[in-house]
Amino acid sequence: MKKKQVLIITVLINLLLVQFINAEVKLPALLSSKMVLQRSSTVALWGWANPNEKLDIRASWIDASIQTKADDKGSWRVDIITTNSKESQTIRITDEVSSVLLEDILFGEVWLCSGQSNMQQPLKGFRGQPTFGSVMAIAKSKNSNLRLFDVGRVGAKFPKEDLEKYSQWQLAAPDSVSEFSAIAYFFGSQLQEVLDCPVGLIHASWGGSKVEAWMSSEVLSMYQQVDLKGVDATKRANQTPTALFNAMINPLIPFTIKGALWYQGESNFTQPEKYKMLFPAMINDWRARWNIGDFPFFYVQLPPYSYKNNEAFQSEKNSAFMREAQLECLDDIPNSGIVITMDLGRENFGHPPQKKEIADRLLFNALNQTYGFSQVACKSPVYKTLEVKEGGIELIFEHNALGLYSFDRLTGFEIAGNDRVFYPANAEIVSKRKNVFVSSDKVPNPVAVRYGWRNWITASLYGGNLLPVSSFRTDDWSDATQGGN
Numbered sequence: 432m433k434k435k436q437v438l439i440i441t442v443l444i445n446l447l448l449v450q451f452i453n454a455e456v457k458l459p460a461l462l463s464s465k466m467v468l469q470r471s472s473t474v475a476l477w478g479w480a481n482p483n484e485k486l487d488i489r490a491s492w493i494d495a496s497i498q499t500k501a502d503d504k505g506s507w508r509v510d511i512i513t514t515n516s517k518e519s520q521t522i523r524i525t526d527e528v529s530s531v532l533l534e535d536i537l538f539g540e541v542w543l544c545s546g547q548s549n550m551q552q553p554l555k556g557f558r559g560q561p562t563f564g565s566v567m568a569i570a571k572s573k574n575s576n577l578r579l580f581d582v583g584r585v586g587a588k589f590p591k592e593d594l595e596k597y598s599q600w601q602l603a604a605p606d607s608v609s610e611f612s613a614i615a616y617f618f619g620s621q622l623q624e625v626l627d628c629p630v631g632l633i634h635a636s637w638g639g640s641k642v643e644a645w646m647s648s649e650v651l652s653m654y655q656q657v658d659l660k661g662v663d664a665t666k667r668a669n670q671t672p673t674a675l676f677n678a679m680i681n682p683l684i685p686f687t688i689k690g691a692l693w694y695q696g697e698s699n700f701t702q703p704e705k706y707k708m709l710f711p712a713m714i715n716d717w718r719a720r721w722n723i724g725d726f727p728f729f730y731v732q733l734p735p736y737s738y739k740n741n742e743a744f745q746s747e748k749n750s751a752f753m754r755e756a757q758l759e760c761l762d763d764i765p766n767s768g769i770v771i772t773m774d775l776g777r778e779n780f781g782h783p784p785q786k787k788e789i790a791d792r793l794l795f796n797a798l799n800q801t802y803g804f805s806q807v808a809c810k811s812p813v814y815k816t817l818e819v820k821e822g823g824i825e826l827i828f829e830h831n832a833l834g835l836y837s838f839d840r841l842t843g844f845e846i847a848g849n850d851r852v853f854y855p856a857n858a859e860i861v862s863k864r865k866n867v868f869v870s871s872d873k874v875p876n877p878v879a880v881r882y883g884w885r886n887w888i889t890a891s892l893y894g895g896n897l898l899p900v901s902s903f904r905t906d907d908w909s910d911a912t913q914g915g916n
Contacts, residue, residue, distance in 0.1 A: 455529035456480045459593045461686045463533060465600040467578045467631025470538035471515045474687040476522070477508035484526050491521045508685075513538045517628065537578065539629030540622060541688045544615035545645070545680070546695035547669070548638030549731070549789075552782055554616050555609040562613045563784045569605050572616075577603035577623050579611050582635035586644070586668020587678035588659045594682045600631075612636065614694060614731075617790030622797065625804075633688070635679045640669035641698045642709050645680065648673045650716040654708060670698075684720050690727030690801060691717070692793055696757060697733060697781060701747045703756035711763040729768045729796040732757045732901060734776030734783050737887040741778075744853075744884065745911045751884045751902045758813070758901050768796035771811040773883060773890035773899040792898065808833075808896035814903040817880065823870030824877050825861065826905070833895025834864035842891045843883045843902075846871045847911065853881060854914040867892065873914065879906035 458478040468474050480486060480501040488497040492514055501507040520536040544550060554569060556562040583596020601607040608616050612634045623630040637644075648657050657672050668674040699706045714728050732754050743749035761769055770792040775783045783789070795809035812828040812835060824846065828835065841858035846869050856871040869880045882892065883902030892900040 456484075456486065456524055456526045456531055458524070458531060458533075459682065459686075460597045460599070461580065461594075461633070461683060463599055465535050465578060465602065466533070466580070467537050467539045467541055467600075467629050468513050469541045469687040469689055470513055470628065472687055473510050473512055475508055475510055475685040476524075477506070477685070478524070479505045480507060480526050481505060487525045489523045489525075492516060515628075537576065537629040537631075539576070539578075539631055540626065541631040541633065541686075542615075542619065542622075543633045543635065543683065543688050543691040544612055544618070545634075545691065546636045546693050546731075547640045547698060548636075549697070549782055549786075550612055550614055550634075550636040550692070550694040551638050552613050552786065553610045554613040554786075556613075556784070557782060560780060560782045561784050562786050564787050565609075565613065568617070568620075568787075569609050572603050572605055572608040572620070574603040574620065574623065576629040577619055578629065578631045579603060579607055579616075579619075580631070580633045581611060582633065582679050582683070584637045584668075585678045586664040586671055586674030588662065588664045588674070590647070590677045590681040592682060595678060613786035614790045614793070615692065617787045618692060618793050618797075621790070621794050625794075625798065626802065633683065633686075635675075635683070636694075637669040637675060637679075639698055640675060640695065641672075642695060642706060642713060643672040644669055644675040645695075646673060646709065646713045647676050647681075647716055647720075650712050651709070654705075654712070680717070681720075685722065687723060688721070688726060690729065690797065693728065693730040694789070695730075696753055700733060700738070700750045700753040703747075703752040706753065707756040707760060707763075710757075710760055714764055714767075725766045727766050727768075727797065727801045728764060729770070729793050729800075730757070731770045731789055731793070732772055734772035735778075735883070735886065735888045735890075736776050736781050737778050741885060741887045743886055744913050745909070748886075749884065750886050751888075751904075754902050755904070758903075766800070768800055768809060770796065771899050771901045773888070773901060774893075776887070778887045808894075808898065810894075811896075811898040812892075812894040812900050814882075814900075814905065817905050819877065820868070823856075823868055824880050824905075826867040826869065826880060828866065828900070831865060831894065835860045835867065835900075836864070836893045836895050836897065837891050838893075839891065841867065843885075843888050844869050845881045845884065845913070846874045846877045847879045847881075847906070848874045848876050849878055851879075851906075851908050851911045852914045853879075853884075853911060856880070864895075879904070879908070881905070 581598040798804035799809040844858040845853040846856040
């Protein structure tokens with residue numbers, strides 16, 4: 432009996448060894464049929480095989496095959512140059528025991544779309560929280576030149592080589608786009624139309640996620656202690672430092688992308704100063720790991736929303752401080768752009784339904800800054816400096832070639848003197864519609880102005896391009912207060 436058991440165990444071990452030795456070449460989830468590869472670029476093909484296995488790679492757009500060899504651990508990678516062809520392509524990867532054929536590959540523009548629930552919100556909307564225009568968008572969505580890849584929401588303690596959960600590359604159609612990120616879809620479908628080339632969208636977001644979850648341990652540990660001993664990263668992963676980077680971002684590297692879109696910050700809104708350090712650090716780290724230069728990074732500023740505490744003023748619970756921090760991050764992030772959403776918020780809903788308008792403004796940034804459409808306006812006017820004049824303060828703006836505009840009278844302005852007490856103010860557009868003059872009878876000697884300095888505020892000031900002006904303050908006071916009406 433014992434001899435028989437030993438024999439059975441020996442046979443099983445030998446079978447396992449044979450399976451290991453004859454293991455088929457394995458590719459990461461992102462490399463599959465129907466994928467979009469960044470056009471006219473050097474892109475990476477990588478995967479796993481038996482240790483020291485020789486591989487033959489044949490791409491339909493290249494005459495000669497590429498020979499490579501897996502390393503001692505079975506990993507391999509080659510870099511290959513794509514073209515601007517609009518023809519469907521194939522790639523065949525062969526080792527000594529297997530062959531993998533990837534078909535219907537397109538060359539185009541590839542964008543990574545990440546963040547939290549406002550990026551995650553599907554085109555069909557959340558329950559009780561719609562996406563405006565979704566029904567018609569879904570009905571007209573069939574487009575073989577728009578491809579979608581959805582990263583599953585999962586966390587991990589340590590960086591993963593491949594995705595654990597995902598929805599493979601799909602062609603845009605009603606059944607695929609309805610569950611896909613609305614912002615990503617609206618951005619990608621319009622980019623595809625404008626550029627008249629294929630577009631690939633990689634969506635990786637998670638509602639309620641903190642920026643710390645999207646950062647690597649190496650970089651986050653420069654700002655805070657990262658200790659996940661005893662932590663189950665599969666539970667509350669969106670709140671667990673590094674967990675989403677490990678499971679949802681690291682496996683995407685080194686798939687070549689053109690740029691990234693980002694909509695996140697709500698879960699960090701009470702820590703604006705910390706966010707101002709972490710957010711640029713995250714982007715710098717992603718760029719370093721992709722090793723394709725400072726790729727474009729366009730992000731969305733938080734819209735007005737009550738956060739059930741609209742009385743916050745000089746408080747960490749006032750999201751205006753986060754909007755300020757996000758705006759200031761532009762100075763620390765090369766090749767970046769911000770979307771101002773002061774006119775798109777909802778007082779009692781954290782998910783603005785106007786996802787297409789947000790996507791439009793992300794598109795304007797990409798067209799202007801990345802694709803050379805210099806006449807496509809993408810920047811809102813930004814407060815620059817002030818001049819104290821008799822009876823008030825005149826505010827001067829930059830990025831203001833078309834001047835300023837208001838649909839009605841200006842609201843949301845407050846003014847203060849040296850006592851640092853802010854009072855509601857009158858405001859009007861002056862100086863050939865380039866500046867704003869702010870005054871109040873209660874502040875005869877004003878020194879500072881704030882605009883939109885609330886969680887919930889209705890936008891009233893726009894550029895001549897109809898892009899709204901961000902909330903702002905001309906002071907840096909930490910002890911300001913509010914006076915009566």
